[in-house]
Structures are given as C-alpha cells and as structure tokens.
Amino acid sequence: MSDELPEAFDLVVMGTGFTESCIAAAASRIGKTVLHLDKNEYYGGDSWGSFSLDALCSLLEKEVSESSALRNGSYTWHNVAAVDWDTDAPAVWTREAILAKSRRFNLDLCPRVLYAAGELVQLLIRSNICRYAEFRAVDHVCMNNNGEILSVPCSRSDVFNTKILTMVEKRLLMKFLMACNDYGEDKCNEDSLAFRGRSFVEYLQAQRVTEKIASCVMQSIAMCGPNSTFEEGMQRTQRFLSSLGRYGNTPFLFPMYGCGELPQCFCRLCAVFGGIYCLKRSVDAVSMDSQSQELLVSCEGKTLRAKHLVSGPGQVPINPVTPMRPNISRGLFISCSPLGNEEINKGGGGVNLLRLLADGGTREAIVIQLSHYSGACPEGLYIFHITTPAQSEDPIADLAPFTSQIFQNISQIVFSSHFTLYSPQSVEANALPLSIHCTSGPIYEIDYDAAISEAHRIFKELYPNEEFLPRAPDPEEIVIDGEDPSALNEHSLPEDLRAQLHDMELNSTENQ
Amino acid sequence: MEDYKFLFKIVLVGNAGVGKTCLVRRFTQGLFPPGQGATIGVDFMIKTVEVEGEKIKLQIWDTAGQERFRSITQSYYRSAHALILVYDISCQPTFDCLPDWLREIQEYANSKVLKILVGNKTDRDDREIPTQIGEEFAKQHDMYFLETSAKEAENVERLFYEIAAELIGQARSKDGSAAAAAAAAAHRQSEGSGVGSSIGLASLSAKAAQSNCCGGGVSNGSSTSQGHAG
Numbered sequence: 162m163s164d165e166l167p168e169a170f171d172l173v174v175m176g177t178g179f180t181e182s183c184i185a186a187a188a189s190r191i192g193k194t195v196l197h198l199d200k201n202e203y204y205g206g207d208s209w210g211s212f213s214l215d216a217l218c219s220l221l222e223k224e225v226s227e228s229s230a231l232r233n234g235s236y237t238w239h240n241v242a243a244v245d246w247d248t249d250a251p252a253v254w255t256r257e258a259i260l261a262k263s264r265r266f267n268l269d270l271c272p273r274v275l276y277a278a279g280e281l282v283q284l285l286i287r288s289n290i291c292r293y294a295e296f297r298a299v300d301h302v303c304m305n306n307n308g309e310i311l312s313v314p315c316s317r318s319d320v321f322n323t324k325i326l327t328m329v330e331k332r333l334l335m336k337f338l339m340a341c342n343d344y345g346e347d348k349c350n351e352d353s354l355a356f357r358g359r360s361f362v363e364y365l366q367a368q369r370v371t372e373k374i375a376s377c378v379m380q381s382i383a384m385c386g387p388n389s390t391f392e393e394g395m396q397r398t399q400r401f402l403s404s405l406g407r408y409g410n411t412p413f414l415f416p417m418y419g420c421g422e423l424p425q426c427f428c429r430l431c432a433v434f435g436g437i438y439c440l441k442r443s444v445d446a447v448s449m450d451s452q453s454q455e456l457l458v459s460c461e462g463k464t465l466r467a468k469h470l471v472s473g474p475g476q477v478p479i480n481p482v483t484p485m486r487p488n489i490s491r492g493l494f495i496s497c498s499p500l501g502n503e504e505i506n507k508g509g510g511g512v513n514l515l516r517l518l519a520d521g522g523t524r525e526a527i528v529i530q531l532s533h534y535s536g537a538c539p540e541g542l543y544i545f546h547i548t549t550p551a552q553s554e555d556p557i558a559d560l561a562p563f564t565s566q567i568f569q570n571i572s573q574i575v576f577s578s579h580f581t582l583y584s585p586q587s588v589e590a591n592a593l594p595l596s597i598h599c600t601s602g603p604i605y606e607i608d609y610d611a612a613i614s615e616a617h618r619i620f621k622e623l624y625p626n627e628e629f630l631p632r633a634p635d636p637e638e639i640v641i642d643g644e645d646p647s648a649l650n651e652h653s654l655p656e657d658l659r660a661q662l663h664d665m666e667l668n669s670t671e672n673q
Numbered sequence: 674m675e676d677y678k679f680l681f682k683i684v685l686v687g688n689a690g691v692g693k694t695c696l697v698r699r700f701t702q703g704l705f706p707p708g709q710g711a712t713i714g715v716d717f718m719i720k721t722v723e724v725e726g727e728k729i730k731l732q733i734w735d736t737a738g739q740e741r742f743r744s745i746t747q748s749y750y751r752s753a754h755a756l757i758l759v760y761d762i763s764c765q766p767t768f769d770c771l772p773d774w775l776r777e778i779q780e781y782a783n784s785k786v787l788k789i790l791v792g793n794k795t796d797r798d799d800r801e802i803p804t805q806i807g808e809e810f811a812k813q814h815d816m817y818f819l820e821t822s823a824k825e826a827e828n829v830e831r832l833f834y835e836i837a838a839e840l841i842g843q844a845r846s847k848d849g850s851a852a853a854a855a856a857a858a859a860h861r862q863s864e865g866s867g868v869g870s871s872i873g874l875a876s877l878s879a880k881a882a883q884s885n886c887c888g889g890g891v892s893n894g895s896s897t898s899q900g901h902a903g
Binding site: 204264282285286291292293294295296297298408409414417418421422425426428429432433435437438439440442534536633636 | 716717718719737738739741742743744746747748749751752780871872873874
C-alpha cells in the first residue's frame with residue numbers, strides 16, 4: 162500500500178481540536194473525502210488536548226510565538242510533608258515519585274464537565290460516537306459556604322438526606338426546584354408573568370428562601386451571576402434538573418482519561434468513514450486556483466487540492482495573522498489530598514465540581530477535582546483544574562481571588578501551574594475566501610454547547626442540505642467495501658448475528 | 674437479551690497492509706476479503722465464542738486506517754484487554770517497525786494488557802522473517818507469539834480462542850479485581866454502582882432508541898469499566 166497522500170480532497174481540516182474534529186467527522190460521515198492534519202504530534206490541536214505531566218511541563222516551557230494558543234505558562238514544585246492516606250500511594254510524594262508516574266496523568270488544557278442530557282451527550286448518543294468514550298459520573302456538585310466546601314444536594318433523596326439544610330430549608334428548596342421544573346409548561350403562570358425581564362436574584366428573594374439556599378442555587382444549580390435574568394436562571398436550573406437521574410448522583414459527567422479523549426472520538430469516526438489522518442504535518446501555504454476555484458494546499462513539499470478548508474487557530478499560515486487575545490486563565494494543581502471533607506471524598510476521592518464566585522458574584526471560576534477514578538491521575542493524587550475567563554495576561558493574578566478561597570488550608574499541593582489560553586480575535590469572515598473557514602478555539606463555558614454550535618454552523622455552510630452527524634451504523638449493520646447487502650446473507654453470519662437478525666425480523670413483523 | 678458472561682475488547686495494531694482487517698474478517702465472518710484497499714467503514718466486529726463452557730463476547734477493533742501515517746488515537750488503546758501486534762512475514766519493514774509500535778503501546782495502553790505478536794501471511798512463499806526470529810522478538814518483549822494466514826484460515830481461530838481463554842484465566846485469578854469486574858460488565862447497569870465505576874453512554878442510547886433497538890447489540894456491553902489504567 163502506498164504511503165503517499167491522495168492529491169484531492171473535498172475537505173482538508175487543519176488542527177485536531179474539538180470543533181475541527183467535529184466538522185471532520187461530520188463531513189466524512191456523509192461521504193466527503195477528508196484529510197485531517199495537525200502540526201502537533203498529538204491530538205487536540207493547541208488547546209483541547211490532554212498531556213502527561215512531562216509533556217505539560219515542556220508545553221509550559223515552550224517558547225511563545227504570535228500564533229501560540231498557550232501562553233504565560235509557569236509551574237512550580239512544592240515540598241510536601243508526609244501524607245497519611247489509606248492507599249498504596251507512597252508515604253511521601255516527592256517530585257521524583259510523581260514524575261515517575263508522569264504517563265499516568267492526563268492533564269487537560271481545557272477541562273469541562275458535560276450535562277448528562279446536554280448537547281454533547283445527545284450528539285454522542287445520536288451519532289453513535291459514544292461507543293468510543295467512557296465517562297465518570299461527577300460525584301458531588303459543591304459550593305463554598307463561608308470557607309467550607311459542601312456538597313450541594315442534587316436529587317430528591319439528596320435533599321432529604323443532606324445535613325447542610327434544616328427541615329424548613331429542605332421544604333423550601335424542594336418547592337423551589339419543583340417550580341423551576343414546571344416553569345415553561347404553563348407560559349402564563351404567575352411567576353413567569355411577574356418576573357419577566359427582572360433578575361433571577363429578585364425571583365429567588367421573592368421565594369423567601371434562606372441565604373444558604375440562595376447561594377446553593379446561585380452558585381451551583383442555576384450557576385448564575387447577580388445580573389442573570391429571571392428567564393436565564395430558570396433555563397439554567399432546568400438544564401441542571403433535566404440532566405439529573407440519568408447517570409450517577411449529579412447531573413454531570415467527566416470523560417474518563419480526560420477531555421482530550423473527546424476530539425479523538427470524533428477523529429475515530431472520521432477515520433472509520435475513510436478520513437485520512439496525519440499528525441505532525443503542517444501546511445506551509447494556501448492559495449486559490451483561480452481557474453478551478455479549488456484551494457491549493459502546500460503541505461511539506463506536496464500540493465494538495467481541496468474544495469474546502471477548515472482550520473483551527475494557529476494551524477494555517479493565513480495572512481495577515483489574526484491577533485490573539487487572552488481568553489481563558491487556567492490553574493492546574495496536583496495535590497496529595499482532596500478538597501473538602503471525607504464525606505465528599507469517599508473511597509479515595511471524588512470527581513467533584515465546584516463553582517466559585519468573586520467580586521460580589523460578578524466573576525466566576527469552575528474548579529474540577531479529579532481523583533484516580535477519572536483515569537486522569539495516579540491513585541493517591543488529585544488534580545484541581547481551575548478555569549476562569551481571562552481578565553489579563555496574568556493567570557496567577559486572575560485566579561488569585563479563587564485560589565485563596567480554597568487553598569488556604571491546603572499545604573498538600575505538590576505541583577502548581579498556570580497558563581492562559583489565547584484565542585484569535587473575532588475572525589473576520591469576509592477577509593477570507595469563502596472556501597476557508599476558521600474555528601475560534603475554546604470559549605469559557607460549561608459543557609460544549611458553543612463548540613458544537615460552531616461546528617454545526619460551519620458544517621451547514623459547507624454542506625447546507627446534509628444531516629449533521631447522523632447515527633453511524635452498529636458493527637452488525639456494516640457492509641464492507643461496497644458489497645451488496647444481500648451478500649452478507651444469513652448463512653455467512655456468525656451465530657450471534659444470525660440470532661440478532663432473527664430478532665430484528667421478529668420485531669419488525671410484530672411492529673407491523 | 675444476549676447471554677454472555679464476559680466482554681473483552683481486543684485491538685489490532687501494526688503497519689498498513691499486514692492483514693489486520695483480513696484476520697478480523699476471517700475470524701468474525703469466515704471470509705477472506707479480496708482487494709487491497711485500506712480499511713474503510715470497519716469500526717469493530719463482534720463475535721461470541723464459547724470457551725470452557727462460558728460464552729464470551731469478543732469486541733475486535735480495527736485501526737480505521739489511522740496507522741498509515743502513524744496517527745492512531747490514544748483513545749483507541751484505552752481499556753483494551755488484549756492487543757494483537759501484527760507484521761507480515763514476507764515484508765521485513767513491517768517487522769522492523771515493531772519496536773516503534775511497542776513504544777506506542779507502552780505509552781498509551783494499560784500496562785497489564787495481554788500482548789500477542791502475530792506474523793501473518795504464512796501462505797506466502799516469499800518469507801523474509803523466519804519463524805524463530807519472530808518468536809525470539811516476542812519472548813524478549815514478553816508477548817505471546819503465533820504465525821497465521823488469514824487467507825488460508827490457518828491459526829486464526831486458534832489466535833482468538835487462545836486470547837479468550839487467557840483473558841478468562843486472568844479475570845478469574847484476579848477474582849473481584851477491577852479487571853474481573855470490567856470483563857463481567859456485560860449485563861450490569863453501571864449507573865450509580867460502585868465507587869470506581871465508569872459509564873458508557875450507550876446504555877442510555879439503548880433506552881433512548883428502544884424503538885429501533887435490535888435485541889442487545891453492543892449497546893449494553895460497551896461500558897467496560899476499568900477504574901484506572903494499570
């Protein structure tokens with residue numbers, strides 16, 4: 162078999178970040194020929210990957226160019242005293258002991274949690290891409306209550322069992338959540354009329370909830386700020402409630418082995434449908450063939466023809482280079498002990514979510530605690546991912562109001578690192594030929610709604626009449642190399658498939 | 674509902690053109706595909722086998738062509754129970770690449786994964802790699818070794834049945850361990866179960882798509898849960 166690339170493609174995708182991978186998979190899925198490249202030797206583009214500890218350190222040390230997404234990187238090792246946890250972990254986590262396990266870490270540049278009934282989960286299920294991934298149900302959604310980290314009751318039974326609320330508060334909270342749940346079904350109900358156009362905080366106050374319940378709801382359930390509107394708050398609360406009871410105790414999931422797995426799942430689907438993958442390959446120049454209107458992509462001495470090109474930030478040399486701006490400030494910490502008490506870290510530590518507020522609720526940060534149950538770190542160690550919208554070019558300063566809330570008592574941090582993720586300033590669509598589309602890189606959000614909607618938008622611009630990631634067939638249904646489906650007749654099937662076929666036929670006759 | 678006790682994920686790696694897809698298709702479908710095209714449309718194939726009186730479901734994953742430019746996703750290796758590294762006995766370069774593959778396996782696969790080295794295409798009369806050389810390489814790197822011919826159906830059944838038997842043995846000897854639990858994940862609802870469990874979304878998709886659901890399929894099994902990579 163030739164190791165030469167074909168010369169013409171329907172679509173060339175540069176960068177294997179989440180959005181680009183989503184588009185590549187969608188195009189390949191509807192039969193387009195796709196070449197997917199990345200200048201890096203790993204999947205995930207510049208912002209969406211997961212890394213071993215060694216690899217993360219070298220990324221943070223790397224020299225920055227004007228197209229770099231990761232900047233202002235720094236890391237520090239701290240000396241830590243002996244640890245007393247009931248695990249097989251060494252008694253003392255020295256820098257050497259941790260680096261020896263470097264490959265056991267999957268450290269995300271851009272960690273997220275997924276709503277169990279959210280856009281991404283729905284997309285993964287609808288497209289059958291879910292078979293490439295596993296998830297960990299987030300164990301606790303937490304809140305910071307005057308310096309104490311508490312588990313926010315999510316389900317009905319949580320509300321009844323929680324020790325952090327009084328009986329009266331429990332009733333109030335249940336009543337409030339039920340009201341949110343029913344909101345929208347009756348457009349003319351009193352509340353929705355009375356609070357239209359007002360703030361969510363006002364609504365909460367009118368429900369005469371206690372301060373603790375208010376912060377429960379504002380911090381962790383609705384995840385709102387003081388300026389959020391009533392409608393926004395209700396929507397967010399509903400989003401939270403509708404994801405409950407699907408998997409585990411909270412409405413959230415975290416991908417096993419880190420969020421860097423997710424773009425790879427889309428890439429796998431793209432490849433299964435014939436997409437060609439080349440990592441560590443960069444594009445030197447892109448020009449337009451004025452006759453055929455095709456793009457000429459020169460890639461390591463070879464010229465490829467493409468009808469369309471999709472590029473992640475910083476992957477393609479398009480002039481002038483779009484200026485980058487600070488977008489997300491990140492802190493990544495490794496610790497010997499988890500945040501919060503034993504209750505929220507049963508069995509060696511939970512995968513927990515904590516939303517922190519600062520500056521009177523106008524600024525927020527998301528903290529994701531990962532234990533070894535996430536597959537992202539060795540047993541006995543914990544990762545704290547802190548993410549906040551960038552205010553400046555100094556991630557340490559941006560995160561200080563949040564880290565000071567949770568790390569005051571923790572002397573167990575062995576490794577701390579900070580960096581900023583940059584994104585291109587709004588891409589001038591009309592500055593580019595119509596056949597080139599640029600993705601914008603990660604924005605600050607919980608879940609992947611914005612990224613999916615961008616991928617969906619670009620896909621629709623490329624292929625307006627095609628379905629976005631329809632369900633991929635199960636292995637049982639696959640017909641290989643364009644064989645006539647009847648060739649795969651009952652007798653050539655292994656026994657279990659034959660039985661399934663039989664069942665299917667039975668079902669279909671029953672349904673008729 | 675299908676009835677099986679264990680579900681094992683087996684992944685194949687090796688250079689393009691060594692016959693990975695042919696091995697899978699020979700085993701799962703009993704046929705040898707003509708033509709030399711790259712693998713398109715094949716995700717994984719499933720076959721239920723019976724070993725020692727137990728029904729075992731094998732989920733056999735192919736590379737989807739990503740090996741051509743050495744761009745296999747790490748996620749491909751995740752939670753594999755066994756890994757088959759294939760070379761072509763009539764093609765020296767495919768053997769010379771084995772150390773590169775081993776490096777990649779070491780980097781991304783579970784360190785306890787069962788590794789099998791397979792020299793394929795024994796039907797060819799232009800052999801370049803003597804059996805003994807293959808055997809020695811396997812021994813050095815702590816792998817099982819077998820030579821096969823997907824074309825002549827030689828040793829193909831044996832390859833997969835031995836893997837199944839070995840994996841059952843492992844699962845039983847580590848009674849109650851993560852591996853055993855993982856392998857037996859078949860019918861267990863992973864929702865809300867033990868502290869260390871992970872979730873495959875497919876269990877929900879099976880529920881969601883009940884109308885067009887066809888008696889089991891992979892939906893239930895794909896939630897192989899391994900607490901952490903070895």
